[in-house]
Amino acid sequence: MTEVWVLGGTGRSGRAIATALRERDIRPVLAGRDAERLTAAAGGDRTVVAASVAQTAAEIRRQRPAVVINTIGPFTATAPELVRACLPASHYVDLANDIAAVAATLGGNAAAAAAGRTVVTGAGFGVTATESVVVKLCEGRAAPQRVRVDMVPSLAMEAGAVGEALAGTLLEGLPGVEGGRRFQGRGYRGGRLVAARLGGDATRLTLPDGTAVTTAGMPLGELIAAQRASGAPDVVAASSEAPSSPLVRAVLPLATALLAVGPVRSFARRRLAAVTVAARPRPREHSWGHAIARWADGTTREGWLRLGEAQAWTGAVPAEIARRLLAGEGRPGAYTPAALFGPSLAESCGGEFLTAEITR
Structure with a gap:
């Protein structure tokens, strides 16, 4: 068939x-x-x-x-x-x-x-865009020492409820992932997954079109993909969708601690699933996947993947x-x-x- x-x-x-x-x-x-x-x-x-x-x-x-x-x-x-x-x-x-x-x-x-x-x-979008840039940067080269990937989607929003599936993905944390607690971020250090601050490693990126965005660390699938594609012992994955303001980052530890309580997480999941969002156009013309790789000899390579609506x-x-x-x-x-x-x-x-x- x-x-x-x-x-x-x-x-x-x-x-x-x-x-x-x-x-x-x-x-x-x-x-x-x-x-x-x-x-x-x-x-x-x-x-x-x-x-x-x-x-x-x-x-x-x-x-x-x-x-x-x-x-x-x-x-x-x-x-x-x-x-x-x-x-x-x-x-x-x-x-x-x-x-x-x-x-x-x-x-x-x-x-x-x-x-x-x-x-x-x-x-x-996220894994494919950033991993593709990492593969491009590392073709024919030894493994770099450090890699950072950033996903910058430009996404038009449809009106409607968040829904149970997305709410579950957002609020269930990282069950079974080594290196830290369920509601912590992750990064690679010395080739091992370790705990990282949610919304940490904030960086202001100037996109190739001249606009600027802030990206911050998130425990995303592109972290795994970037490490496997590059072989780098130290890897950070970040997103323009991550909370990056000092106020939000300050309250995240308390919020994630509460999500570790099963009944609280179930309540939050039901409430989030019912939230309705308004339609909005995409915020910029292009979406971007970005990676920067640094080798032990001081060489640094930076790459972008430009595409349309995420x-x-x-x-x-x-x-x-x-x-x-x-x-x-x-x-x-x-x-x-x-x-x-x-x-x-x-x-x-x-x-x-x-x-x-x-x-x-």
Whole structure:
């Protein structure tokens, strides 16, 4: 079977991926819980109705699609069961962007390789954009001493509720991640994951278009991807979406301590899921992935990946990965996007690299 399933097909990411698949002459199969909404989103394409992750996994085992693209968070909860369902007959792709989910899925490399299937995690804006820049900077070179990656999305917001899946991803912390407590940041020091301050390592970046943003440390999947791509013992991952003001950073320790209490976290998750956001245009013309790598001899290389609206790119990347998997271009095992396909993946989705070398 050559079907490509998009799980969470009525959501914003699912709809963007379906559009990008159709642009590549691939008719998606949309899967989700609500038959009426699926039919409206599918526009005549096939749908699969499944009321839970367990039912979705059962349908994957029964129908054996060629590729499954998972957009359903929190990925720490959904990815393990769905990957297991895929391995007998299907390749798997997801949009995870948190350390816990990305690390756990990559930890299944041996099982994926034994099954002869390709598993790709982090196939959204943050991991793919920053990892691609790191791969570009480090091509043909020994491992640098230190790497910092920054994701700077330009994202148009749709009106609507935050939703249970996103709220869960934001508030569940880092279950099972070594190096610190569940509600702490992370970084690499000496090749090991260690605790880091949430919103720490704040830096004012001047973008190539002349505008400026502040980025700060966040425990994101790009931390894992950047370390694996570069081999650097010291790595920081940061985002323009991270809290960077002194006031917010001052109250974060108390807020995260409260989230460690189960009933408080459940209450906060329900409340956040119900919050509605207003529609807004994207704040700048371009989104950016950024990395800077420093070698022990004093060489410093800096790179940028320029692309358009972040959500549209998050649709294009998994669609292009699916196209390549259908064409037989994958390899058995578990990967992040640029580790599998190199920087060309970002370019084929409309990204443009800008790099510079600075010797100090």
